[in-house]
Amino acid sequence: MTAKDGEDTATANRRQRRHMLRAAVADNMAKPRDPRVRSKHARATAPASTRAAGKRGTILAGIALSLVAVTAGALMLRREAGPDMAPVATPSPVAPGVAASSSSLPSPAVPQTFEAPAAVDRSVFPLAVRRVVVDAGHGGADHGASASDLAEKDITFDIATRLQQRLEDGGFEVLMTREGDHHLSLRERVQMANANHADLFISVHVNWFDGTSVPGIETYYLGATEDPELMALAQRENRESGYSLGDLRQLLDGVYADFRQDESRRLAGKVQRSLYRSLLPVSPELRDRGVKTAPFVVLVATEMPAILAEVSCLSDRREAERLKRPRYRDHIAEALFEGIRAYARDINQTIEKGT
Amino acid sequence: MTDRQKVLNVGIDLGTSRSAISASNGQRHVVESYVGWPVDMVARKVLKRSVLIGSDAVENRTMLDLHRPLERGLVKEGSKKDLDAVRQLLNHLLELAGIDLEAKKRPSVRAVVGVPAEAMRVNKQQLRSTLEGAVDSLMIVSEPFAVAYGLDALLHSLIVDIGAGTSDFCIMRGHFPTEEDQRTLVAAGDSIDENLLKLVQEHHPEAQVSVYMVREWKEKHGFVGKPQGRVKVTVPVKGTPTEIDITDDLRSACESIVEPLVETMLDLLPRVDPEFQAKVRNNVILSGGCSLLSGLRPALQDGLDPIGGGNIQSVKDAVFAGAEGCLAIALDAEDEDWDRLVS
Ligand SMILES: Nc1ncnc2c1ncn2[C@@H]1O[C@H](COP(=O)(O)OP(=O)(O)OP(=O)(O)O)[C@@H](O)[C@H]1O
Ligand SMILES: [Mg+2]
Ligand SMILES: [Zn+2]
Numbered sequence: 001m002t003a004k005d006g007e008d009t010a011t012a013n014r015r016q017r018r019h020m021l022r023a024a025v026a027d028n029m030a031k032p033r034d035p036r037v038r039s040k041h042a043r044a045t046a047p048a049s050t051r052a053a054g055k056r057g058t059i060l061a062g063i064a065l066s067l068v069a070v071t072a073g074a075l076m077l078r079r080e081a082g083p084d085m086a087p088v089a090t091p092s093p094v095a096p097g098v099a100a101s102s103s104s105l106p107s108p109a110v111p112q113t114f115e116a117p118a119a120v121d122r123s124v125f126p127l128a129v130r131r132v133v134v135d136a137g138h139g140g141a142d143h144g145a146s147a148s149d150l151a152e153k154d155i156t157f158d159i160a161t162r163l164q165q166r167l168e169d170g171g172f173e174v175l176m177t178r179e180g181d182h183h184l185s186l187r188e189r190v191q192m193a194n195a196n197h198a199d200l201f202i203s204v205h206v207n208w209f210d211g212t213s214v215p216g217i218e219t220y221y222l223g224a225t226e227d228p229e230l231m232a233l234a235q236r237e238n239r240e241s242g243y244s245l246g247d248l249r250q251l252l253d254g255v256y257a258d259f260r261q262d263e264s265r266r267l268a269g270k271v272q273r274s275l276y277r278s279l280l281p282v283s284p285e286l287r288d289r290g291v292k293t294a295p296f297v298v299l300v301a302t303e304m305p306a307i308l309a310e311v312s313c314l315s316d317r318r319e320a321e322r323l324k325r326p327r328y329r330d331h332i333a334e335a336l337f338e339g340i341r342a343y344a345r346d347i348n349q350t351i352e353k354g355t
Numbered sequence: 356m357t358d359r360q361k362v363l364n365v366g367i368d369l370g371t372s373r374s375a376i377s378a379s380n381g382q383r384h385v386v387e388s389y390v391g392w393p394v395d396m397v398a399r400k401v402l403k404r405s406v407l408i409g410s411d412a413v414e415n416r417t418m419l420d421l422h423r424p425l426e427r428g429l430v431k432e433g434s435k436k437d438l439d440a441v442r443q444l445l446n447h448l449l450e451l452a453g454i455d456l457e458a459k460k461r462p463s464v465r466a467v468v469g470v471p472a473e474a475m476r477v478n479k480q481q482l483r484s485t486l487e488g489a490v491d492s493l494m495i496v497s498e499p500f501a502v503a504y505g506l507d508a509l510l511h512s513l514i515v516d517i518g519a520g521t522s523d524f525c526i527m528r529g530h531f532p533t534e535e536d537q538r539t540l541v542a543a544g545d546s547i548d549e550n551l552l553k554l555v556q557e558h559h560p561e562a563q564v565s566v567y568m569v570r571e572w573k574e575k576h577g578f579v580g581k582p583q584g585r586v587k588v589t590v591p592v593k594g595t596p597t598e599i600d601i602t603d604d605l606r607s608a609c610e611s612i613v614e615p616l617v618e619t620m621l622d623l624l625p626r627v628d629p630e631f632q633a634k635v636r637n638n639v640i641l642s643g644g645c646s647l648l649s650g651l652r653p654a655l656q657d658g659l660d661p662i663g664g665g666n667i668q669s670v671k672d673a674v675f676a677g678a679e680g681c682l683a684i685a686l687d688a689e690d691e692d693w694d695r696l697v698s
Pocket of ligand 3: 039137138145152
């Protein structure tokens with residue numbers, strides 16, 4: 001990035017500014033998002049559909065919101081996935097008190113539908129894994145990461161489609177968040193999964209690391225928090241619910257340590273292992289960056305076990321080259337499929353035995 | 356528009372709590388980002404205006420349907436009122452800068468509008484269509500990018516814009532920032548206000564406090580680290596002005612943003628090319644109203660110790676850094692750029 005010998009810094013600087021301005025202009029001219037959305041439900045406007053998501057949705061949205069609104073140490077929104085990673089800071093009726101306190105005048109009249117969080121335990125859920133939502137990251141004007149002639153959105157879509165095929169052949173029902181190259185907001189992705197009562201949510205992305213960082217694959221699920229603020233918030237919102245502080249703590253812990261998180265972790269583990277194991281022989285330099293937690297919004301707001309897999313690494317030239325080959329993308333899809341199948345097999349077996 | 360028509364460039368920072376304009380005619384103004392409409396006939400009669408903006412709106416809030424359109428850094432989805440409010444704000448700022456949009460012989464206005472990074476991600480198109488028509492050509496950019504541009508800190512720097520609704524991080528690597536280069540946290544001014552309000556209410560249940568009061572206390576006395584003295588404020592208790600000591604509450608509330616900010620820096624910096632990490636670490640730039648919190652800069656700088664330390668500086672003019680950066684972009688953009696951005 002430094003100016004070449006003989007090249008005057010001022011010129012380099014001017015060129016740099018020029019470059020950025022062009023990019024800013026191009027960014028402004030990016031097409032508006034494609035209104036086509038696969039699911040009718042997903043197109044419902046936010047407040048109504050959030051409401052429609054019912055009690056569980058309300059709780060989760062409430063938590064999602066507090067994750068975003070209350071902020072504690074751990075609450076970084078990793079801006080990995082483009083515009084679709086917006087926080088679910090929907091000003092919907094589910095917004096807990098904080099949402100309103102700074103905007104409107106301090107008024108107690110905020111509709112409060114943040115219900116007493118119920119610990120979600122396995123037995124109340126239909127456990128069999130049948131319907132899987134496959135989410136190809138990015139799309140439309142949102143290219144995601146890109147390396148010369150490769151855009152993340154195209155790779156994720158290709159891999160997602162291959163994964164869909166495999167899952168369907170394997171007897172799963174598959175819903176794709178997008179079926180073409182168009183923009184989809186995070187909310188639409190989540191809503192689609194929620195509205196269709198999917199059993200699993202798999203978001204496919206390709207990583208990007210700057211510079212010489214070792215390329216790697218990693219899989220995320222929703223992270224827990226020790227956030228005392230969140231406790232306080234929930235307590236406030238649930239004042240009328242008749243729960244004691246102790247009960248509340250337990251209940252909230254319950255939501256965090258709920259079935260969804262456990263299952264997401266297990267799913268993430270299976271997928272990560274499968275990915276790593278099958279990619280290693282082909283891509284010896286890929287590092288196993290492991291299973292991680294992060295409050296990605298797609299993971300917060302989805303009501304089913306959900307993971308976000310960074311299946312490759314576009315910033316690595318060798319990986320980028322490999323990603324150009326259909327065989328390699330197929331290989332990745334296969335690995336994802338194996339991970340999901342391994343997870344589903346476990347789950348479905350557990351059910352047969354009777355939990 | 357004719358070739359000879361005069362051009363006026365403006366840079367506008369549309370913020371959650373404050374919006375500023377800096378124009379090529381030398382005008383600089385700042386308003387609070389509040390827009391209010393009289394709630395009924397009576398209010399309209401009393402106020403004699405159809406829309407109120409800034410502190411004018413806050414002062415008359417009891418008679419208004421009051422909106423702060425960019426709450427938490429983005430326009431509420433589908434909220435026409437909030438989009439209207441954004442447009443009102445923009446018009447108001449243009450007026451303040453002496454631009455009469457109705458005038459026949461007015462200059463052609465080219466505006467660069469900086470918005471919170473979150474709004475840029477989520478509402479860009481919406482904002483464009485809302486603001487289009489208000490000016491002749493329009494470019495929307497993210498606030499941290501504007502700040503970086505204005506300071507000419509486009510290479511090997513980390514901008515940390517600590518505003519009201521959000522704290523925006525942006526690593527500058529000599530190219531237009533991508534998603535990977537940016538982060539947004541809601542640990543910022545508003546979250547401090549919320550914390551402070553809660554703490555004061557908890558410790559002084561009798562006291563009548565509002566978010567507006569605590570915000571003022573924060574701006575006047577807010578600090579991070581060791582207190583320099585006790586902070587005492589006067590609040591009504593059952594109607595009687597009473598002095599309360601808020602030193603500890605103020606400290607905890609202000610310090611609540613330190614950890615998330617540090618963590619985000621610690622997470623972002625190692626992603627920079629190792630070759631340049633030290634450069635970026637030593638070129639961290641704080642902007643935004645909350646960067647004025649006493650003791651915050653050194654506290655953040657100490658936070659970099661685990662990765663070898665760094666150097667954090669504050670911008671000289673936290674209020675106008677964004678608007679100035681937008682103006683710099685406007686001035687640098689060429690006619691052909693503006694032609695593509697005609698609104
Ligand atoms: N002197 C001060 N000390 C501490 N905080 C201050 C001071 N002055 C302003 N603030 C706080 O800074 C915040 C406003 O900063 P700024 O104007 O940068 O925000 P904004 O641009 O409106 O918000 P955002 O960038 O989130 O959209 C408010 O929370 C305000 O209370
Ligand atoms: Mg700002
Ligand atoms: Zn991605």
